Amino acid sequence: MHISRTTKRRxxxxxxxxxxxxxxxxxxKDGISIKLTAYDEHNFEEHTLKRVDECLPxxxxxxxxxxxxxxxxxxxxxxxxxxxxxxxxLVIEDLMSIVQRPKCEDxxxxxxxxxxxxxxxxxxxxxxxxxxxxxxxxxxxxxxQEDVKQDVFHLIRxxxxxxxxxxxxxxxxxxxxxxLDALVDNYFIILEKLGDQIDLLEEELMTRPGKTAMxxxxxxxREHLFLHKAVWPLREVISSLVRRESPLIHESTTPYxxxxxxxxxxxxxxxxxxxxxxxxxxxxxxxxxxxxxxxxMKVLTIIATIFMPLTFLAGVYGMNFRHMPELEWExxxxxxxxxxxxxxxxxxxxxxxxxxx
Numbered sequence: 001m002h003i004s005r006t007t008k009r010r011x012x013x014x015x016x017x018x019x020x021x022x023x024x025x026x027x028x029k030d031g032i033s034i035k036l037t038a039y040d041e042h043n044f045e046e047h048t049l050k051r052v053d054e055c056l057p058x059x060x061x062x063x064x065x066x067x068x069x070x071x072x073x074x075x076x077x078x079x080x081x082x083x084x085x086x087x088x089x090l091v092i093e094d095l096m097s098i099v100q101r102p103k104c105e106d107x108x109x110x111x112x113x114x115x116x117x118x119x120x121x122x123x124x125x126x127x128x129x130x131x132x133x134x135x136x137x138x139x140x141x142x143x144x145q146e147d148v149k150q151d152v153f154h155l156i157r158x159x160x161x162x163x164x165x166x167x168x169x170x171x172x173x174x175x176x177x178x179x180l181d182a183l184v185d186n187y188f189i190i191l192e193k194l195g196d197q198i199d200l201l202e203e204e205l206m207t208r209p210g211k212t213a214m215x216x217x218x219x220x221x222r223e224h225l226f227l228h229k230a231v232w233p234l235r236e237v238i239s240s241l242v243r244r245e246s247p248l249i250h251e252s253t254t255p256y257x258x259x260x261x262x263x264x265x266x267x268x269x270x271x272x273x274x275x276x277x278x279x280x281x282x283x284x285x286x287x288x289x290x291x292x293x294x295x296x297m298k299v300l301t302i303i304a305t306i307f308m309p310l311t312f313l314a315g316v317y318g319m320n321f322r323h324m325p326e327l328e329w330e331x332x333x334x335x336x337x338x339x340x341x342x343x344x345x346x347x348x349x350x351x352x353x354x355x356x357x
């Protein structure tokens with residue numbers, strides 16, 4: 001029996017008490033990377049840190065502090081960070097359990113948001129999911145990534161460095177919106193790649209359906225499942241942020257969150273369209289295989305029908321009874337050939353006239 005990777009990750013925590021800090025992902029040899037960005041309308045500074053202690057002085061500063069952590073496999077470091085920023089231990093547990101469903105939880109002093117970032121592996125030709133977690137406070141934003149292979153937040157950092165747009169003039173909630181918007185925009189890149197593959201596979205299924213095309217079809221259905229799991233719950237997350245009466249979400253940020261909600265709705269529409277297309281393509285493949293089998297059976301049946309009377313005649317005159325009068329007749333051999341050819345031609349004309357071939 002095949003057990004999915006997600007199920008294996010959940011099995012790791014069976015029987016353990018609540019608040020147990022256990023990383024459920026694959027083993028990672030690399031250390032954790034900490035990037036700290038502090039800014040306001042007139043000031044900006046950016047640092048790469050090695051220890052959590054170096055973040056603490058920025059907690060008391062009036063600037064907006066964004067701490068991005070790549071790697072959630074070190075329980076000691078995460079626990080220390082949680083104690084420094086007053087994060088509940090259950091949140092730290094969820095950070096290390098990378099099979100969380102996208103969600104948003106309100107803890108009063110901060111909001112905890114779990115999302116999925118999707119990247120496309122060109123070599124493996126598949127979608128790779130990664131859990132992204134955000135902790136939004138009044139003057140700080142903590143973001144957590146599993147790995148550093150792909151960072152969709154580089155444009156946000158570029159805007160912060162250059163001071164372009166509103167991001168330096170707004171609060172931490174606007175920064176959280178910018179990160180959400182970057183993640184959602186990245187979904188459309190994945191959707192475009194998936195759409196191109198569906199178009200190519202549909203053309204192949206129309207021309208030469210085979211086992212290879214069937215394997216590709218099931219692979220696409222699996223990729224679609226990744227998208228569905230990531231995008232569908234996200235609508236509920238963004239909707240809760242828009243409706244939430246939390247002092248951490250300012251009224252000026254709400255319209256931008258509504259815009260992200262619209263983008264998520266568009267992504268969901270695309271996911272639904274692709275689901276219908278994949279289902280239709282599966283039906284098309286099965287119909288093509290069935291039609292091809294029927295055509296083969298029809299040809300074989302027609303051949304058997306034409307040769308059936310010829311086989312009967314050959315069987316009769318192959319019995320070699322001693323007193324068969326035609327066996328010693330001078331014209332028996334050419335006559336039986338004439339009869340057999342006439343029967344074959346007649347059956348062929350009859351089948352053709354009936355438009356069976």
